[in-house]
Amino acid sequence: MSQALRPLFVTVTWGAGGSTATKSLELAEICQRQLGLTTCLHLTCTNMNRALIDEALEQAKVLGIRNILALRGDAPRSEEYRDEGQTPEQDSNRDFTWAVDLVRYIRKQYGDYFCIGVAAYPEGHSDESHPEHQDPTRDLPSLVEKTKAGADFLMTQLFFDVKAYDKFETMLRNHESGAFKTMPIIPGLMPIQSYKILLRTTKLSHARLPSDILARLDAVKSDDELVKQVGVQILDEMVEHIKSRPDVGKRGFHFYTLNLEKAVSHIVEDCNLIPQENMGDEDGVIVETTPAINLEPPQNMLLARERRRRSSVTSGTRNRVIISHPSATKSNHSYEATEEEAGVLRGPINTRASTLAISEGEGSLGREATWDDFPNGRWGDARSPAFGEIDGYGPTLHVSTTQALKLWGHPVDKADISALFRKHLKGELEALPWSEQGLSPETSTIAKQLLALNAKGWWTVASQPAVNGVRSTDPVFGWGPKNGYVFQKPFVEFFLPAAEFHALKTRLDAHDQVTYFAGNANGDFEASSEESVNPVTWGTFAGKEIVTPTIIEAVSFRSWLEEAFSIWREWQRIYPTKSASGKLLGQTRQDVWLVNVIWGDFVQGDGLWEFLGA
Ligand SMILES: Cc1cc2nc3c(=O)[nH]c(=O)nc-3n(C[C@H](O)[C@H](O)[C@H](O)COP(=O)(O)OP(=O)(O)OC[C@H]3O[C@@H](n4cnc5c(N)ncnc54)[C@H](O)[C@@H]3O)c2cc1C
Numbered sequence: 001m002s003q004a005l006r007p008l009f010v011t012v013t014w015g016a017g018g019s020t021a022t023k024s025l026e027l028a029e030i031c032q033r034q035l036g037l038t039t040c041l042h043l044t045c046t047n048m049n050r051a052l053i054d055e056a057l058e059q060a061k062v063l064g065i066r067n068i069l070a071l072r073g074d075a076p077r078s079e080e081y082r083d084e085g086q087t088p089e090q091d092s093n094r095d096f097t098w099a100v101d102l103v104r105y106i107r108k109q110y111g112d113y114f115c116i117g118v119a120a121y122p123e124g125h126s127d128e129s130h131p132e133h134q135d136p137t138r139d140l141p142s143l144v145e146k147t148k149a150g151a152d153f154l155m156t157q158l159f160f161d162v163k164a165y166d167k168f169e170t171m172l173r174n175h176e177s178g179a180f181k182t183m184p185i186i187p188g189l190m191p192i193q194s195y196k197i198l199l200r201t202t203k204l205s206h207a208r209l210p211s212d213i214l215a216r217l218d219a220v221k222s223d224d225e226l227v228k229q230v231g232v233q234i235l236d237e238m239v240e241h242i243k244s245r246p247d248v249g250k251r252g253f254h255f256y257t258l259n260l261e262k263a264v265s266h267i268v269e270d271c272n273l274i275p276q277e278n279m280g281d282e283d284g285v286i287v288e289t290t291p292a293i294n295l296e297p298p299q300n301m302l303l304a305r306e307r308r309r310r311s312s313v314t315s316g317t318r319n320r321v322i323i324s325h326p327s328a329t330k331s332n333h334s335y336e337a338t339e340e341e342a343g344v345l346r347g348p349i350n351t352r353a354s355t356l357a358i359s360e361g362e363g364s365l366g367r368e369a370t371w372d373d374f375p376n377g378r379w380g381d382a383r384s385p386a387f388g389e390i391d392g393y394g395p396t397l398h399v400s401t402t403q404a405l406k407l408w409g410h411p412v413d414k415a416d417i418s419a420l421f422r423k424h425l426k427g428e429l430e431a432l433p434w435s436e437q438g439l440s441p442e443t444s445t446i447a448k449q450l451l452a453l454n455a456k457g458w459w460t461v462a463s464q465p466a467v468n469g470v471r472s473t474d475p476v477f478g479w480g481p482k483n484g485y486v487f488q489k490p491f492v493e494f495f496l497p498a499a500e501f502h503a504l505k506t507r508l509d510a511h512d513q514v515t516y517f518a519g520n521a522n523g524d525f526e527a528s529s530e531e532s533v534n535p536v537t538w539g540t541f542a543g544k545e546i547v548t549p550t551i552i553e554a555v556s557f558r559s560w561l562e563e564a565f566s567i568w569r570e571w572q573r574i575y576p577t578k579s580a581s582g583k584l585l586g587q588t589r590q591d592v593w594l595v596n597v598i599w600g601d602f603v604q605g606d607g608l609w610e611f612l613g614a
Pocket of ligand 1: 012013014015016017042043044069070071072073074075097098099100119120125126127138139140142146155156157158188
């Protein structure tokens with residue numbers, strides 16, 4: 001991507017409450033120092049040990065990162081978030097309530113060293129205090145405050161409603177305070193990777209999907225390839241529309257890539273956003289990078305760590321800033337430091353033709369690009385950059401605390417937890433902590449079998465039925481291009497008490513159609529074979545190799561395991577530590593195992609349910 005798309009800078013997200021602190025810093029290091037990309041680190045300030053904020057800023061400085069997107073993160077909740085052993089003095093909420101507090105803190109501690117960006121919301125920020133009433137004018141006072149405190153640029157929430165963006169930008173430029181007259185405003189755009197991901201992310205980010213856009217996608221929603229193509233056209237039109245608006249300086253566009261590059265490659269190519277020899281008058285691209293849950297340090301990480309210590313004297317990239325001279329009053333902003341300032345000469349440039357070829361999967365750089373043909377959430381190929389939860393900022397319940405309490409009440413014993421799982425399977429409960437959506441039509445076909453497991457106190461969080469050669473256009477099981485057939489091995493994943501897991505394990509080990517992975521909150525791990533690689537969904541299409549979008553293997557299970565148990569903790573944290581619900585969830589988290597059972601015989605798929613029901 002660094003070679004092909006030449007982004008102005010990349011951003012690295014930060015898990016709310018510091019949940020991805022180590023991974024975010026590792027990824028930022030890779031972007032900044034190994035790939036030589038100007039990097040902007042997101043940083044939140046609430047619900048964490050405040051030492052993490054100082055560590056992150058110090059580490060960013062050592063790595064030569066000079067750009068921080070200063071954010072609040074989730075609303076402060078000290079009572080629930082206090083880690084064991086954490087003193088009230090270590091609680092970041094003592095000093096940080098809003099993003100502006102972080103902006104002020106960074107300016108106080110580091111002067112102009114960091115170029116600071118802040119979040120802006122063209123359709124209004126949606127918060128617990130007024131979730132039903134998003135209104136960008138409500139956020140204006142705090143946006144002015146963030147700007148006056150020293151922010152250098154605004155980066156917006158993703159949106160599809162360009163009219164709302166137009167209105168927002170005009171409102172800011174004309175604001176009586178003059179705070180935004182020349183302030184770079186970077187619109188956030190999310191390429192459309194799939195119909196399902198689009199609906200999910202717009203719901204989570206509270207972005208409105210205009211009816212004409214929805215209608216165009218509805219018309220092709222059964223064909224994943226067409227959705228992508230139409231999605232690229234929609235984004236092209238949005239970019240061209242925004243480009244045609246007069247602005248005070250060069251425009252930058254921030255793409256929420258979800259770690260997938262194919263769609264974004266097409267958009268930046270179609271819209272002439274890839275810089276030539278020098279920036280000239282062209283507009284530019286910013287891409288967002290989310291730390292993959294399974295991020296492994298590269299083999300030369302030790303070397304990189306060693307180098308980190310020496311970096312402050314030798315690094316050529318450490319001077320890279322997004323805005324050359326932090327100042328809210330300059331009239332002609334450049335979005336990136338000059339080459340001399342950056343200390344890094346530009347490398348040879350890819351031609352546009354080769355950029356597209358790469359995104360189509362050609363050549364050595366393009367080999368991995370085919371991964372995003374059928375992104376498939378957390379059970380996708382664990383080597384894919386899109387692997388894992390790709391729509392949030394670290395493990396999260398995907399709903400606000402108020403909504404969580406409304407959905408799940410105050411469980412006081414295990415029967416209460418079982419009741420929630422049962423209601424979800426019956427379609428009476430919209431979401432569970434591990435699943436923010438209702439039951440899919442596909443899962444509904446095995447609801448009876450799942451209910452039987454839940455009746456035993458085995459709480460199911462993921463599953464799929466067997467499918468043996470169904471048309472790819474099938475409304476329930478189909479996916480991919482329309483000229484094919486799809487297949488699935490059945491699997492189910494559930495939490496169960498430790499004692500019951502040990503009894504079940506003996507039976508799992510003895511059956512030749514079973515592959516399983518299991519683990520608990522303490523890091524204990526069991527598997528039928530750690531090396532087994534289990535494609536559980538595959539498809540055959542005319543003129544294509546067999547496509548395998550869903551593979552379950554130890555590496556993918558382990559990373560989900562960590563996340564699944566973090567979600568128990570997130571749920572626990574909506575209740576005060578000493579409450580009955582807080583205690584129940586804490587104890588349950590410590591006891592249960594998560595087990596994933598895959599049944600090899602997809603032709604006799606019912607065997608899985610008979611085996612587990614016995
Ligand atoms: C581009 C972008 C990137 C993001 N990246 C991340 C990320 O990496 N990790 C992550 O966890 N989250 C991220 N977020 C989400 C963000 O943390 C949430 O939206 C959060 O709820 C608000 O953050 P903020 O920085 O906008 O907060 P703030 O600017 O503090 O605003 C939060 C809300 O409080 C109101 N408000 C602000 N100050 C005051 C005040 N003094 N009195 C009363 N009300 C006030 C505002 O109007 C707004 O409604 C991102 C959001 C955007 C738009």
